[in-house]
Amino acid sequence: MQSKQDARRARGIVTSALVIGMTAVLCLIVLPAYAQSIDEAIVKVFAVYNRPDYYNPWQMQGAQLRTGSGCIIAGNRVLTSATVVADQIYVQVRRADQATTHLALVRSVAHESDLAILEVIDKEFFAGVVPLQIGDLPSLRDRVVVYGFPTGGEELAITEAVVSRIEHQFYEHSQEYLLACQLDAAIDPGSYGGPVIRDGEIVGVAIQAGRGESIGAMVPAPLIERFLSDIEDGTYDGMPGIGIVWQRMENPDLRARFKMSEELTGILINKVLPGSPAEDLLQPGDVILALDDTNIENDGSIEFRPGGRTSFSHLVQGKFIGDVVQLHILRDGQPSDVEIQFTKTLAGFLLVPNEQFDVVPRYAIVGGLVFEPLTLNLLQLWGEDWYSTAPRNLVNYYRKEKTEDRSEIIVLVRVLADEVNTGYHDHVYEVILEVNGTAIADMKDLIEAFESNTDEHHVIVTESGETIVLDRVKAEQNGPLILKTYGISQ
Numbered sequence: 001m002q003s004k005q006d007a008r009r010a011r012g013i014v015t016s017a018l019v020i021g022m023t024a025v026l027c028l029i030v031l032p033a034y035a036q037s038i039d040e041a042i043v044k045v046f047a048v049y050n051r052p053d054y055y056n057p058w059q060m061q062g063a064q065l066r067t068g069s070g071c072i073i074a075g076n077r078v079l080t081s082a083t084v085v086a087d088q089i090y091v092q093v094r095r096a097d098q099a100t101t102h103l104a105l106v107r108s109v110a111h112e113s114d115l116a117i118l119e120v121i122d123k124e125f126f127a128g129v130v131p132l133q134i135g136d137l138p139s140l141r142d143r144v145v146v147y148g149f150p151t152g153g154e155e156l157a158i159t160e161a162v163v164s165r166i167e168h169q170f171y172e173h174s175q176e177y178l179l180a181c182q183l184d185a186a187i188d189p190g191s192y193g194g195p196v197i198r199d200g201e202i203v204g205v206a207i208q209a210g211r212g213e214s215i216g217a218m219v220p221a222p223l224i225e226r227f228l229s230d231i232e233d234g235t236y237d238g239m240p241g242i243g244i245v246w247q248r249m250e251n252p253d254l255r256a257r258f259k260m261s262e263e264l265t266g267i268l269i270n271k272v273l274p275g276s277p278a279e280d281l282l283q284p285g286d287v288i289l290a291l292d293d294t295n296i297e298n299d300g301s302i303e304f305r306p307g308g309r310t311s312f313s314h315l316v317q318g319k320f321i322g323d324v325v326q327l328h329i330l331r332d333g334q335p336s337d338v339e340i341q342f343t344k345t346l347a348g349f350l351l352v353p354n355e356q357f358d359v360v361p362r363y364a365i366v367g368g369l370v371f372e373p374l375t376l377n378l379l380q381l382w383g384e385d386w387y388s389t390a391p392r393n394l395v396n397y398y399r400k401e402k403t404e405d406r407s408e409i410i411v412l413v414r415v416l417a418d419e420v421n422t423g424y425h426d427h428v429y430e431v432i433l434e435v436n437g438t439a440i441a442d443m444k445d446l447i448e449a450f451e452s453n454t455d456e457h458h459v460i461v462t463e464s465g466e467t468i469v470l471d472r473v474k475a476e477q478n479g480p481l482i483l484k485t486y487g488i489s490q
Contacts, residue, residue, distance in 0.1 A: 037130045038197060040097045042156055043070040043078050044149045045104075045118070045193060048090040054378045055414065057361040057370070058488045063089065069148035069194030070118065071202065074131045078104065078118040079224070081193035081207055082111045083173045085118070086357040093120060095129070096149075096156040108231040111357055112176040112239055112346060114207045114219055115227045116193075134228070135201030137220050137305070138163045138181065144198045146183070146206050146216070148191025161185035161196075161216065168311040169217065172208035175354040175376070176239075176346060179304075179314050180207075180217050187216030226318060237321040240342030243276020243349050244269050245401065249287065249298045258287055259333030265289070265298045266330065267312070274404045277343045282329070289335070290328040291315045321345070351400045351409060352376065362443055366450050366458065367475030368416035368482045369424070369468070371432065373443055374409035391429045393463065408442040412462070416486050420478045424468055431463035 045068045050060045068084030070093065078093055085091055085106050092101040102125045104118040120126070138144060146159045165182035183196070187206045196204035196218045204218030230236055246267045249255050258268060266289040272278050282288075289295065294302050294315055301309045319325060319342055327338045347353060355376045363372045372378065374394055382390040387398075397409050410432045415425045432440050435449035436459055450458060453472060460468040483489075 038132065038147065038200065039156060040095065040129050041072040041132050042096040042147045042194065043072060043080075044068075044094045044096065045070050045078075045080055045084050046092045046094070046101065047085050047088045049085075049087040050089050051087050052360050052377070054361055054372070054375070055381055057363040057372055057413070058490070067149065067151065067190050068192045069190065069206070071132050071147070071195040072126060072129050073134070073202070076120070076123060076126045077107075078120060079193075079195070079202070079205065080116050080118060081173075081205055081219075082109050082114045082116045082357070083207065084193045085109065085116050086111070086173075088358075091118065093118065093125070095125065108227075108236050109358065110227045110230070110236055110238070112171070112174045113178055113223045113227060114171055114173040115205060115224060117228075117231065132195060132197075133201050134224055135198060135203045135221055137166070137222055138198055138203045140164070140166060142198060142203075144183070144196050144203060146185065146187060146191060146194060146196050146218075148188070148194030148206060150188035151190035153190075157188075157191065159185050159187075159191075164215075166220070166308060166310070168314065173355075177311065177313065178239075178317060179220055179223060179310055181220050183216040183218060184214065185216050186214050222318065226320075230320060238345035238347070239317050240319050240321050240323070241276070241344060241346040241349055242316060242325075242340065242342075243273040243278050243344060244282060245271035245273070246288070246300070248300055255298070258285065258330065260287060260330060264330065266296050267298075267300050271401070273349050273401050275344070275402070276349065277340050281338050281340055282327070283331075285331070287330040288327055289330055292326055293328075316342075317346075349401050351402050351406065352379075352398050355380070363413075364443065364447055364450070365416070365479070365483070365488070367470040367478065368418045368421045369460075369470070370413045370416065371410055371443075371446055372413045374411050374431075378411065378413070393431060394429060397431075405439065406441050410440050410443060410446050412460075416482050418478055418482050418485075420470060420474045427462070427466060427468060430466065432460060433463050434461040435459070 047066050048063050050063045053059050053061050070078045070080030073079045091104045093104045094101045103121045107119045108117040140163055142163045144161055146161055148157055150157050161183040163181050164184045168177050169180040170177055181204055191206050194206045195202045196206055203221050206218050246269050249268050266287040269282055269284055269286045271284060272282050296302055296312045300312055302312045304310050304314055321342055324339055324341045329336055329338055353375045361372055379386045379390045412430045414428055415421050417425055435446055436453045438449040440446050458470040458472050
C-alpha cells in the first residue's frame with residue numbers, strides 16, 4: 001500500500017504549453033494540426049458481451065454486441081467507459097483514422113466511476129499517435145467538445161457543449177453518488193467512453209444521458225486521475241467509504257440539542273455501520289465539523305473550489321484504500337480530532353449490492369428450490385420501473401445497510417417443479433429467515449444449514465411467516481434428476 005501512495009505523490013502530469021500572444025497567422029497554422037492529432041487518438045470500441053440470467057442463474061442471456069468510444073492516453077492505453085465493456089467476452093478497437101480493428105483486453109475497470117482501461121495487443125495500433133493528456137476540472141459555462149461514434153454511423157462525431165452543472169449525481173452505471181459534470185448536449189450510447197476535450201486535454205469521459213433529451217454527463221478529470229493513480233500498481237482497489245449514516249443539521253433546535261454554537265456547522269451521525277473503519281472511533285450523536293481541515297456545512301456540502309460546492313463525500317471519494325483521514329468532531333459539546341484509516345469500499349456496506357458486472361450470480365438448489373442473494377440485478381428482472389413493479393418485500397431492502405446479524409438477503413427465486421416440492425410452486429420471491437433452526441445472515445449460512453442437517457426434514461421459514469418442509473432424503477435423491485430435467489450442469 002505504501003508503494004502505491006508514494007507513486008501517487010511522485011506522479012506528475014505532463015502538459016503541453018500553448019504560447020499566448022502568437023500572431024493570427026501562426027495560430028491558423030497550428031490549430032488544424034492540433035485538432036487532427038486529437039482525431040487520431042479517438043478510438044471506436046466493439047464489445048461482445050454476455051450477461052447472466054438472474055432468473056435462471058445457471059445460464060447466460062446470450063452474446064450481444066455493443067459499441068462505444070475511447071481515446072489513447074499515455075502508456076499505450078485506451079481510456080473508455082466501464083459501461084462499454086461491462087460483462088465483455090471479446091473486445092476490439094479501431095482508430096478513427098484507420099479501417100483496421102485490433103484485439104483489446106480489459107486491464108482495469110472502475111465500475112463505480114464508470115471508467116476502464118484497455119490494452120491493445122498489437123503495439124502498431126499506437127504508431128504515430130500523440131497520447132491525450134488529462135486536464136483539470138472545467139468550470140461552469142466552459143465550452144468543451146465531445147468526441148465519439150454515435151450509434152448508427154461509422155464516422156467520428158464531434159459535438160460542442162457547455163458545462164452547465166458540476167455536482168454530485170447518481171451514476172446510471174453504478175448508482176454511486178459521485179462528482180459529475182452535466183453538459184447541455186445529448187450523448188448517444190455509441191459515444192459513451194469518448195473523451196470530453198477542452199484546450200486539447202481530456203476534462204471528462206462521456207457517460208450516460210442526463211435528465212433530459214438534450215442533456216449529457218461526463219466523469220470529470222479528478223475522478224479519471226484518481227482511477228489512473230489507483231491502478232498504478234496493477235490493481236484497482238476501489239473508492240473508500242467511512243461507513244456512517246448521517247443527517248443534515250439545518251434546524252437550529254437540532255443544532256442546539258447537540259450543543260453546537262452558532263459559528264459551528266456540520267452533520268449528525270445517526271449510525272456507525274458494523275465492520276466500518278469508523279467503528280469504535282465514532283458513535284451516534286457525534287457531529288462531524290470538518291474533514292481534513294475542510295469545513296462541512298449544515299447541509300452536508302463543502303466548498304471543493306472557490307465558488308463551487310458539492311457533497312462532503314467528494315473528500316472521501318478522492319482518498320484510497322489505506323489512506324488516513326482526520327475528522328474534527330463535536331461529542332457532548334466537546335471538540336476533538338479522530339483519525340480513520342480507510343479499509344472498505346463504498347459497496348462494502350450495502351445489504352443489497354448495486355448492479356453487478358463481470359461476475360456470475362451465486363445460487364443454491366435444494367429439492368428444486370432455487371435460492372439466491374438479493375441484488376439490484378435480480379430486482380431489474382421487473383424492468384426499468386422495477387422500483388414500482390418488483391415485489392415490495394424485496395424493494396424495501398434496497399439502499400439498506402448491512403447489520404451485525406445480516407450481510408445478505410437470501411431469496412427463494414423460483415421452484416423447479418418436482419414431487420418433492422409439491423404445493424410450494426407459488427412460494428417465490430420469499431425472503432428466507434431460517435433454515436433448520438439457523439438464522440440466515442448470508443449464503444454461507446444457508447448452505448451450511450442444509451448440509452449439516454441430519455434430521456428427517458429440512459424446515460425453511462420465510463419472512464412472511466410461511467413454513468416450507470422438505471423430505472431431506474428425497475430432496476437429495478431427486479436432486480440429480482431435477483438438475484437434468486431443467487438442463488442445469490451444476
